[in-house]
Amino acid sequence: MMPALAVSRRTRSTPFTSRVEAMGVQAYTVYNHMLLPTVFQGIEEDYWHLCEHVQVWDVSCERQVEITGQDAQKLIQLMTPRDLSNARAGQCFYLPLCDEKGMLINDPIAIKHSDEHWWLSIADSDVKLWAMGIATGMGLDVAVCEPDVWPLAVQGPKAEDLMARVFGGQVRDIRFFNYRHLNYQGTDMVVARSGWSKQGGFEIYVSNAELGGLLWDELFSAGEDLQVAPGCPNLIERIESGLLSFGNDMDYSDTPLECGLDKYVSLTADIQSLSINALRSSTPRHQLVGLVCEGKHSFTATGVYMQELCVGEITSWAWSPKYGVTLAMARCSTPALNSDVSLTVNSDSGPHPVVLSGLPFDFNDLGLTAHEASQPQTVTGKL
Amino acid sequence: MMPALAVSRRTRSTPFTSRVEAMGVQAYTVYNHMLLPTVFQGIEEDYWHLCEHVQVWDVSCERQVEITGQDAQKLIQLMTPRDLSNARAGQCFYLPLCDEKGMLINDPIAIKHSDEHWWLSIADSDVKLWAMGIATGMGLDVAVCEPDVWPLAVQGPKAEDLMARVFGGQVRDIRFFNYRHLNYQGTDMVVARSGWSKQGGFEIYVSNAELGGLLWDELFSAGEDLQVAPGCPNLIERIESGLLSFGNDMDYSDTPLECGLDKYVSLTADIQSLSINALRSSTPRHQLVGLVCEGKHSFTATGVYMQELCVGEITSWAWSPKYGVTLAMARCSTPALNSDVSLTVNSDSGPHPVVLSGLPFDFNDLGLTAHEASQPQTVTGKL
Numbered sequence: 168m169m170p171a172l173a174v175s176r177r178t179r180s181t182p183f184t185s186r187v188e189a190m191g192v193q194a195y196t197v198y199n200h201m202l203l204p205t206v207f208q209g210i211e212e213d214y215w216h217l218c219e220h221v222q223v224w225d226v227s228c229e230r231q232v233e234i235t236g237q238d239a240q241k242l243i244q245l246m247t248p249r250d251l252s253n254a255r256a257g258q259c260f261y262l263p264l265c266d267e268k269g270m271l272i273n274d275p276i277a278i279k280h281s282d283e284h285w286w287l288s289i290a291d292s293d294v295k296l297w298a299m300g301i302a303t304g305m306g307l308d309v310a311v312c313e314p315d316v317w318p319l320a321v322q323g324p325k326a327e328d329l330m331a332r333v334f335g336g337q338v339r340d341i342r343f344f345n346y347r348h349l350n351y352q353g354t355d356m357v358v359a360r361s362g363w364s365k366q367g368g369f370e371i372y373v374s375n376a377e378l379g380g381l382l383w384d385e386l387f388s389a390g391e392d393l394q395v396a397p398g399c400p401n402l403i404e405r406i407e408s409g410l411l412s413f414g415n416d417m418d419y420s421d422t423p424l425e426c427g428l429d430k431y432v433s434l435t436a437d438i439q440s441l442s443i444n445a446l447r448s449s450t451p452r453h454q455l456v457g458l459v460c461e462g463k464h465s466f467t468a469t470g471v472y473m474q475e476l477c478v479g480e481i482t483s484w485a486w487s488p489k490y491g492v493t494l495a496m497a498r499c500s501t502p503a504l505n506s507d508v509s510l511t512v513n514s515d516s517g518p519h520p521v522v523l524s525g526l527p528f529d530f531n532d533l534g535l536t537a538h539e540a541s542q543p544q545t546v547t548g549k550l
Numbered sequence: 551m552m553p554a555l556a557v558s559r560r561t562r563s564t565p566f567t568s569r570v571e572a573m574g575v576q577a578y579t580v581y582n583h584m585l586l587p588t589v590f591q592g593i594e595e596d597y598w599h600l601c602e603h604v605q606v607w608d609v610s611c612e613r614q615v616e617i618t619g620q621d622a623q624k625l626i627q628l629m630t631p632r633d634l635s636n637a638r639a640g641q642c643f644y645l646p647l648c649d650e651k652g653m654l655i656n657d658p659i660a661i662k663h664s665d666e667h668w669w670l671s672i673a674d675s676d677v678k679l680w681a682m683g684i685a686t687g688m689g690l691d692v693a694v695c696e697p698d699v700w701p702l703a704v705q706g707p708k709a710e711d712l713m714a715r716v717f718g719g720q721v722r723d724i725r726f727f728n729y730r731h732l733n734y735q736g737t738d739m740v741v742a743r744s745g746w747s748k749q750g751g752f753e754i755y756v757s758n759a760e761l762g763g764l765l766w767d768e769l770f771s772a773g774e775d776l777q778v779a780p781g782c783p784n785l786i787e788r789i790e791s792g793l794l795s796f797g798n799d800m801d802y803s804d805t806p807l808e809c810g811l812d813k814y815v816s817l818t819a820d821i822q823s824l825s826i827n828a829l830r831s832s833t834p835r836h837q838l839v840g841l842v843c844e845g846k847h848s849f850t851a852t853g854v855y856m857q858e859l860c861v862g863e864i865t866s867w868a869w870s871p872k873y874g875v876t877l878a879m880a881r882c883s884t885p886a887l888n889s890d891v892s893l894t895v896n897s898d899s900g901p902h903p904v905v906l907s908g909l910p911f912d913f914n915d916l917g918l919t920a921h922e923a924s925q926p927q928t929v930t931g932k933l
Contacts, residue, residue, distance in 0.1 A: 171577035172555035173588035176852075176865055177674060177797030178579060194554035196561060197580035200674065200797060205556035267686055272679065291560060291583065293676035295802075296655065300683015303650055303824060313802075414560030414583060419678075419696075441686060469559075482559055 169194055178202060181227035182317050182376035186383055190397040198228040198291045204399040211488055214403040217366055218489075221325035222398025223386050226363070227317035231372070232275075232287040232295045236309035240282045241439070242302055246272075248423065248443045250433035254279050259344040259359050262287070263423035263431050264294065265442035269449050271421050272297055274413050274428075276361060278346060278372075286372075288318065290413035301441075317379060321386065322368035322398065329390040330369050333382070334358060338369065354378055363400045365408035403485045406494050409457070409527020416455055416482040416496045425451045425498075427526050451501055455482070457524035458495040459533060464514035471497050472511045472518070478503035481512060490535045494528065495521070552577055561585060564610035565700050565759035569766055573780040581674045584611035587782040594871055597786040600749055601872075604708035605781025606769050609746070610700035614755070615658075615670040615678045619692035623665045624822070625685055629655075631806065631826045633816035637662050642727040642742050645670070646806035646814050647677065648825035652832050654804050655680055657796050657811075659744060661729060661755075669755075671701065673796035684824075700762060704769065705751035705781065712773040713752050716765070717741065721752065737761055746783045748791035786868045789877050792840070792910020799838055799865040799879045805829060808881075809838045810909050834884055838865070840907035841878040842916060847897035854880050855894045855901070861886035864895065873918045877911065878904070 172195055174180070179201040181187075192204045204225060207213055216222065234242055244251050247262040248269070254260060256279050264272040264287075273294045275287040287294055299311045321330055330338040334349045338358065341347050346359035357372040373379035387395055411417055417426045424432060424446060434447055458471070463486050471479030479499030487494045495512070503510070504523070511518045524533060555578055557563070562584040564570075575587045587608060590596055599605065617625055627634050630645040631652070637643060639662050647655040647670075656677045658670040670677055682694045704713055713721040717732045721741065724730050729742035740755040756762035770778055794800055800809045807815060807829060817830055841854070846869050854862030862882030870877045878895070886893070887906070894901045907916060 169554035169556060170571075170575065171552035173552060173577045173579045175579065175795075175798055177795065188553075192553065194556045196556045196558065266682060293679055296676055297679035297683045299649060300680045300685075301687045302683075304684045304687015304689075306687075412558075412560065415558055 172197070174202070181225055182373070182379045183225040183227065183319070183383055186380070187225050187397060192397070199230045199289065201228040201230070203228040204397070207397050207399070210402055210485075213398055214401050214488070216394070216396055217323050217364060217398055217401055217404055219324065220394040220396065221321060221323035221329050221368075221390060222396055223383065224320035224322060224362075224397075224399050225317075226320050226370070226400070229288045229318045230313055231316045232289055232298055233312050233314050234285045234287070234298060234309050235283060236307075237283060238302075238307040238309045239285050242298060242307055242309050243277065243285050243287075244438055245301060245441050246298065248432045248434075248438075248440045248446050250436035250438050252436070252438065256281050257345055257347070259346060259361055261344075261431060263428050264297070265423065265446070267441050267445060269422045269424075269442045269445035270419050271413070271417055271423060271426070272419070274411070274417070278357065278359070286316075292413065314374065315376070316372050316374045317376065319371045319373055319379065319383065320362045320368060321371065322362045322364045323366045325390075325393045325395075326366075326368035329386060329393055329395060330358075332389040333385055341369070351382060352378060363410060364404050365410070366404065402483070403487060406483055406485045406496065407487055407489065407528065411455070411496070411526075412483060416498075421453075421455070421498070422446060422449055422451065424449060425453055426455045453479070453498050453500050454504055455496060455498055455526060456504065457526045457528045458497050458510070458512065458521040459524055459528070459535075460493040460495065460512060460514070460519050460521045462493065462519075464493045464516065464519060466495070466512060467515050468513045470513065471499055471521075472513075473503050473506065473508045478510070489537045490530055491538060492535065496526065555580070557585070564608055565756070565762045566608040566610065566702070566766055569763065570608050570780060575780070581611040582613045582672065582676075584613070586611040587780070590780050590782070593785055593868075596781055597784050597871070599777070599779055600706050600747060600781055600784055600787055602707065603777040603779065604704060604706035604712050604751075604773060605779055606766065607703035607705060607745075607780075607782050608700075609703050609753070609783070612671045612701045613696055614699045615672055615681055616695050616697050617668045617670070617681060617692050619666060619690075621685075621690040621692045622668050625681060625690055625692050626660065626668050626670075627821055628684060628824050629681065631815045631817075631821075631823045631829050633819035633821050635819070635821065639664050640728055640730070642729060642744055644727075644814060646811050647680070648806065648829070650824050650828060652805045652807075652825045652828035653802050654796070654800055654806060654809070655802070657794070657800075661740065661742070669699075675796070697757065698759070699755050699757045700759065702754045702756055702762065702766065703745045703751060704754065705745045705747045706749045708773075708776045708778075709749075709751035712769060712776055712778060713741075715772045716768055724752070734765060735761060746793060747787050748793070749787065785866070786870060789866055789868045789879065790870055790872065790911065794838070794879070794909075795866060799881075804836075804838070804881070805832055805834070807832060808834045808836055836862070836881050836883050837887055838879060838881055838909060839887065840909045840911045841880050841893070841895065841904040842907055842911070842918075843876040843878065843895060843897070843902050843904045845876065845902075847876045847899065847902060849878070849895060850898050851896045853896065854882055854904075855896075856886050856889065856891045861893070872920045873913055874921060875918065879909065
């Protein structure tokens with residue numbers, strides 16, 4: 168039973184909220200001070216639909232922090248330990264943002280328009296304040312703002328077909344984590360092949376609210392035979408796919424190296440980054456890992472135990488209908504992970520052993536085979 | 551009909567959440583990435599109770615941004631245009647925080663522990679990132695963190711009596727916007743005479759979760775005959791009292807001078823503040839004002855009109871059972887406010903004229919008299 172959400176001007180609505188409500192949204196969360204749908208038909212129903220068809224998501228809450236000016240690229244590089252010296256316009260970049268101690272501030276997708284013009288498509292923290300603070304403190308020649316841009320995601324295996332019907336065949340040529348400027352009814356829109364699922368798809372950066380409404384309607388009318396439906400980031404799919412959620416699976420108390428984001432940290436590059444020195448000399452105290460628990464469980468507490476000792480904390484979990492196991496992400500102490508003693512968690516039916524996994528889960532390696540779509544069941548994780 | 555809220559680790563629970571739920575919370579909002587109750591018995595029932603008895607509020611979401619170190623006072627002064635040169639330990643300060651252009655970042659209550667130790671008890675934006683960004687950029691000698699402190703508010707006309715039973719008679723000596731360190735079961739707690747209502751009361755800065763639970767229970771057992779009840783910031787009461795909500799009534803696009811916060815901006819002081827120069831030369835483009843509409847209305851749109859022209863936007867509104875009118879706060883363009891033409895708003899029953907008021911509302915001046923408690927009715931504003 169979910170509690171009610173009191174909506175106000177502060178929990179901003181989006182240009183798509185009236186459509187999302189007309190289409191039966193069941194719940195929201197608040198993300199970047201804005202409404203984000205979390206379930207339509209049911210988390211498991213939404214999951215199977217996303218894996219088989221195509222969904223349109225109102226992800227307006229992925230706010231853009233726009234950085235323009237002569238020092239724009241310099242500021243972006245200061246904010247992240249990932250080497251951006253070869254970044255080209257037209258590309259998207261997953262960027263851990265870190266402070267001087269190497270701790271995570273956010274993990275946006277950066278969109279490079281030019282050396283003097285970047286967008287950070289942010290997770291749930293006020294990156295605008297962090298960027299403005301550094302720029303003000305250092306006297307950088309940049310302007311930082313949050314423009315009126317409300318991303319729509321089109322996700323699922325039929326996403327490309329649907330997008331091609333609305334934007335033309337050129338969408339098929341957009342490579343993963345690249346974007347193009349496409350014309351929609353005379354207006355330029357940034358369209359990237361990206362999105363917070365592993366089912367394939369696109370994100371459309373809508374900067375005209377009225378046109379966005381027309382686009383929403385056209386995606387639904389053009390995709391009727393593709394079984395297009397409204398959707399949203401799905402708890403089951405994102406855990407199966409190993410997609411981390413800032414604020415859930417990682418936060419200000421983690422370095423990217425503690426979250427398995429090593430490949431986005433350029434430890435040996437010669438870059439001017441606030442965090443790179445701290446990260447070079449850091450030792451991970453804990454590690455974000457995957458846990459696999461046989462059967463269908465509802466976790467009543469978040470502790471991960473090595474015998475009697477609490478050595479970690481579950482950060483997200485869900486029943487995986489495709490693999491027939493309960494999957495969790497957990498932050499566990501490094502010594503415990505290096506030990507031979509097995510780990511247990513507490514579910515509604517008592518303590519249960521778990522199998523450790525890297526992230527994303529390697530289901531082959533775990534000896535798990537994907538099932539076909541089955542009757543939806545409803546145990547999903549909310550910690 | 552309120553939508554449901556999907557709760558996750560990211561929408562942090564508090565040490566009091568289990569108690570709040572056991573006591574029948576009906577809805578939450580998410581504030582500083584944390585659950586904030588918004589209604590228990592009903593907004594109007596909660597309102598009358600707050601005006602007559604005493605309530606205990608879980609305002610853990612008023613996070614503390616702690617600034618320590620040799621440059622702590624310097625950083626705080628940089629962040630606000632209010633002159634703090636005479637600030638003493640033991641005092642609380644309402645502080646507009648502004649950027650270099652004079653635009654609002656947040657409006658916390660600052661608590662001065664010493665020149666080298668301040669807390670900012672923040673509204674809903676990540677002030678920690680702003681403070682850290684400036685400190686990093688300027689190389690200030692400070693540490694910025696969000697300590698585990700979860701404020702409890704005790705509000706209402708019987709708050710002092712209840713607090714005296716639990717903390718002793720010394721609470722009666724705490725003056726408005728001052729705090730003392732009081733002992734609770736052997737542990738030091740900061741207790742301030744403050745809170746987000748005008749019914750009188752205290753805020754207790756709980757830094758031990760377990761002890762906080764005991765304190766909650768004791769406040770309820772000690773206050774049974776005072777009709778103590780769980781409560782929360784109340785929409786009706788805070789609008790009647792003219793208390794502004796950051797994110798609702800003001801945001802990054804307002805200066806404090808546009809929100810009637812002139813007395814917290816020390817335009818003539820010789821201070822090192824990032825925003826003071828911009829504020830000295832700024833001209834208010836709009837102004838936050840009060841609107842009074844006869845009768846009980848539900849506003850279907852937020853526009854404020856001068857004849858056909860939209861000249862403003864309602865930011866918050868509620869039916870005032872005490873004064874028998876509908877009250878709104880609205881951001882209106884300065885030229886419209888200087889004109890003689892009257893303003894109208896749109897309610898469910900059509901366009902209605904409104905009477906302009908300063909904030910807080912001066913009900914005497916408006917010719918309105920307070921009624922006694924009456925049967926609760928349920929029209930309240932959610933824009």
